[in-house]
Amino acid sequence: MTRITTRPYPFRDSERLRQSGVHPVLARVYAARGLLDVKELESELSSLIAPSGLLHIGDAAIFLADSIAAKKKMVIVADYDCDGATACAVGLRGLRLLGANVDFIVPNRFEYGYGLTPEIVELTAREKSPDIIVTVDNGIASIDGVAEANRRGIEVVVTDHHLPADTLPAARVIVNPNQPECGFPSKNLAGVGVMFYVLLALRAEMRKRGIFDAQTQPKLDVLLDLVALGTVADVVKLDANNRILVAQGLKRMRAGRMHPGIAALFRAAGREARRATPFDLGFAVGPRLNAAGRLADMALGIECLTTDDEGRAWVIAQQLDTINKERREIEAGMQDTALALLDNFSPADSNTISVFDASWHQGVIGIVASRLKDKFFRPTITFAPGSDGMIKGSGRSIPGFHLRDALDLVSKHAPSLIEKFGGHAMAAGLTIRADAFETFSAAFE
Template identity: 65%
Template sequence: MPQFATLAGISSIPNRRPMTAITPRDIPAPALQYLLDSGYPPALARVYAARGIADSKELDTALGALLPFDELKGVHEMARQLADAIAARKQILVIADYDADGATACTVAVRGLRSFGARVDFIVPNRFEYGYGLTPEIVHLAAQQSPDILLTVDNGIASVDGVTEANRLGMQVLVTDHHLPGDTLPDAACIVNPNQPGCTFPCKHLAGVGVIFYVLLALRAELRTRGAFADRPEPRLADLLDIVALGTVADVVKLDQNNRILVQQGLLRIRAGRACPGINALLQVARKNPERVSSQDLGFTVGPRLNAAGRLDDMSLGIACLLTDDPATALRIATQLDALNRERRSIEADMQDSALATLEQYDPQDRYSLALFDENWHQGVIGILASRLKDKFHRPVIAFARANNGEIKGSGRSISGLHLRDALDLVSKRHPALIRKFGGHAAAAGLSIAEVDLADFTAAFEQAARDMLDAKDLARRIETDGALAQQDMTLEVAHLLDEQVWGQGFPAPQFSNDFAVMNQRVVGEKHLKLRLSANGQPVEAMLFGHNEELPEHIHAVYSLSVNEYNGSQSLQLLIRHWQTKE
């Protein structure tokens, strides 16, 4: 059973689920009118205005609107060093991370550098043997290939010891990363990271794959000035945008305008049949039509299959899928990844059941955080478990799994209001010997502690959460785009919304209306297929993961979806939350 360190004042009483408040987003009238006057359909204009869009320029997703690379600190220097390495035929070894962002960043680096004529290969640490980042152990592993340059992607900003060891062994290190830096930067030959001190690049939310894509843009410009393309065509870096889009969405970075451009341009290439064989194969095994792929498909369908390699096996498998130009090879690997993802879901379900069984005796209203450990939990799945528990209890959650040498590794997910890396930094400053290492973002972070310190860490993390959160932050709240007008509850509007880029910081639209339940039946043993009525207009709907009978009248939060069956399409509502109509 999971261990849950009890804190003073926490009662063992039956679990009360957090209350849920459904609140419509504010829609500024001037912005809405501007968008309507600009020709946007009413439903889309409302949604955009509610997300702070007040000028159609903010919705420009053409490549020409992409921020230039010039303000990225260190990018010109790194471009010069890479150009020198290509000219000198030096061996470059990419050091990748083992998640989807790391895999796509590695693929973009290898494909892009090879297109420029570089000698390049890659290694990706197995999370169960080496852990995260450019550690001294990874440096020694890399040294066996005798590279001249180590190029990190989606990691490296915290690899102080690893870079020192690489320097000692005579290997030059170039760091590309997007994670928040610690107090000390590694002594690398060059660092490109929009979040490093002194970087004025406006988009601070680039994923790791976005950072290396920008480095390649700068490298191409540098090679152009050196006349490298005088007798051959310039490589088309835009052809890498399908991979950039996948990594950007899968890493759940904020989709500001610059990231939306990267994602939209990638989606356009996938829909036009110009994706790499690996992405096409991953869509095929997931039974998704590339012509209608959405950003949600990348995040919830393709990304998890790619991530499954790093969670349960070795991310080299996922990178191989994205690197191959042979469709048959891509399909064979994608089939393996699909099987790994099914195994991951099974492991996750068992872990969640064990965690919830333990938590049933606790009242989440009495605490601000959750930290759990089970010796049987899988290191590769604890991040997903933390995310599920965070969603269920609306608390920051850290789930731990056993590692080596008396350590346990934790993966955390947080709610709005608590910057998780900052919370861990606060714990570390208050208790310097408690956390052995940590890193991450506002919403997600990882750490290692001694197993014997679990109770002390739980108490310290709870105190940090109490210091950084107010009670109101713990109230579950669902933001919606209000009630959808009857004339907008159509298949055409569903298609229109599907074509846009949605994600972290730019959430997919969901609406809330009153409905009469006209018909309901259980399908697949645990889902409800519904026929609802909104103001007398019938509409089909699905409620997944719920097989108990609904009352006659409900208030529901839902999104529009396109249901495809036997070659025909129809509108279907996906119920995200419901409550009895008062």
């Protein structure tokens, strides 16, 4: 049965839009979606919020410009999801365009876990010998990792968008719209958006130094297909600023001006880039890239986005497509198990869902959590076995329930219960001891 429901809308906002020349029906639709001003409908790059609004971005630009001039070696430490992979590709391509000596490393999620851990710093130092580590889509919670880098004489630039804990890492500089005292109007930038902004500020600093002018400067808009993909795939809110980044990226894709890896992923997914939509990015291209981080190694996905060889990009895209099919099969099996475990679950009697199975795959629990959250409309955390008697959880939330803050509250009430956690309002991850599962479930509920 089809049911039509009327979405309420603020009459005053709708009237203001109508008086600005917007059609009455569209004015009601826009008002219902939270638009307050006709300017928020603009999608040109000139309407982007200026980078200067991001706290410490000027310091980051000066430090990176000095480091490029001194020919220092940078290594990007990336996260292993689509936002992390696109942020890494944007960082690599953009910094190289601006003359940097830069490499990357991406942790294997099953061996090293999330973020800039002391173990990742040790691995990076051993394999890459960097002067500087730049984190993308992670780092705001990496207090121990940054301390280890400092101990080794490696300076750290954190670029992230996740919510910080009470203490910030002692990095050389942190750029994150969600850090305390940052007045940037859009708190919804994805990790890839933050990295793109850092590049804009760095280029402006290099212009100021006379390294190039407005005519000779590298074109950073060539990175917008990557920015759009990471922004949509990370399911951040498409506020006015993010809509500009996504609209510009889609425009490039539809015009055929995209990187070989993105073109190859469209082809592998059986989608037409010249008719690209956010749906394609979120449900066709993004999942194929994410599959590498879930089941294999995201270095494969990053290579797909950074190679300029169309043949190589197509070979990798096909590999990613195969991994994604395997991911779907694993997910289907896990979902069946989850529904069996929740056979007697009554949403009326519970506010949350926590579920664990010893056969589950760490890389896919987040998707299963998302499916269960959609089915039962409850904040859901699914757990899979980790190592050394630990289990790892991945959670997805519903509007109005801030998942990361909820885990913070659990951690404050029972300080020894959660080993580590992080994330944002709608998605978060954590590690607990296997024997603490029932205690955690009760505390979360």
